[in-house]
Amino acid sequence: MPDLHLGLIGDNISRSASPRLHRAAGRQHGLDVRYDRLIPADLGQSFEEVFAACGAQPFRGLNITHPYKERAARSVRIDDPQVRRIGATNTILFEAGGPTGHNTDYTGFMAAYRRVRGAAAPGVVAMAGVGGVGRAVGFALLTLGAAEIRLFDIDPARAAALAEALADAAPGTRVSSVESIEAAAKGATALINCTPLGMVGHPGTAIPRACLRGVDWVFDAVYTPLETQFLRDAAAGGVQIVSGYELFFYQGVHAWEIFTGLPLDENRLREDLAAVVA
Incomplete structure (x- = not known):
């Protein structure tokens, strides 16, 4: 035993x-x-x-x-x-x-974020994916002091539901659900992938490379593999990375x-x- x-x-x-x-x-x-x-x-x-x-x-x-x-x-x-x-x-x-x-996705994301970015605020965040990990990361972003959170999901009703829950939890933070990740990324300072795209069995990326222009940092919830297409694109553009491994x-x-x-x-x-x- x-x-x-x-x-x-x-x-x-x-x-x-x-x-x-x-x-x-x-x-x-x-x-x-x-x-x-x-x-x-x-x-x-x-x-x-x-x-x-x-x-x-x-x-x-x-x-x-x-x-x-x-x-x-x-x-x-x-x-x-x-x-x-x-x-x-x-x-x-x-x-x-x-x-x-x-x-512990909630507490783990905050610890991972602080390890890489210290006390810096998240800024304006665009996030793809509002499933289990996306919900935890969304609430963690509120705790970390995000100025604005924009949510995209292939199921618009789920994105709208999380947006409502986040807005109720932090009335002073602007939260919205949008029709595309491109719309969410416009003017954002951070991009987050909380979809399974990029993980083993789910090749690809939910966030096109063009969305990375003007972004300060990114996070990918996927850690198998350690280097996803999204993170390779971010690294090529010199963007700060909070990895799924953290x-x-x-x-x-x-x-x-x-x-x-x-x-x-x-x-x-x-x-x-x-x-x-x-």
Whole structure:
């Protein structure tokens, strides 16, 4: 029996580095960590069936990734009002009173942003994608002090719903949903990709290179691969990059703290991961 049993539910997770992160975290404390990749389609089950099966086993916790974060939020108790507003959870802790939902995408994005940009404000942000990670990043942008947030999604109703939720949470911040990423990017100082485009199994980019003109910084939620077309385009234009790897790293560190209550040597963890994630 392992000392700690964790797992990840999602699609296209064969290259996820989450198992390595949590096993490396366990080694810092002499813990044997079992970390399972759980792909509902491969198991012939729905998300809800996989989640229920995990709850019936000795899992301590789960990470949740695309496209199940919003469904996960409907399956657990959420105590944090901000996570309830986000409406998505990527971290679940199994407790005696039932499973609880947390969102370390929210805290992880803020940590990733501050590591790269320090105390600088986000400015005028155009974002593509308003799914689970997009919702977390949207609320994080409010906390970081964004002057304006413009949202685009292939489902306009979802973009409008998130725009309304963000505007309600921060009446002093201008928030809108727009008909195209090109319209969102006009005059923006930052571009964010929270769509799956660019990740393994979803080639391409949601944000054309032409949108990068005049932009100060970008963020791509995708980290497999580390270099997406969007980030290559940004690097070629000399734009500051907040990478999806930084979000991956910090959401994992924060999830570990929820699962165990144990601190981590972050520099050591980065070194342990560096060779295998590249």
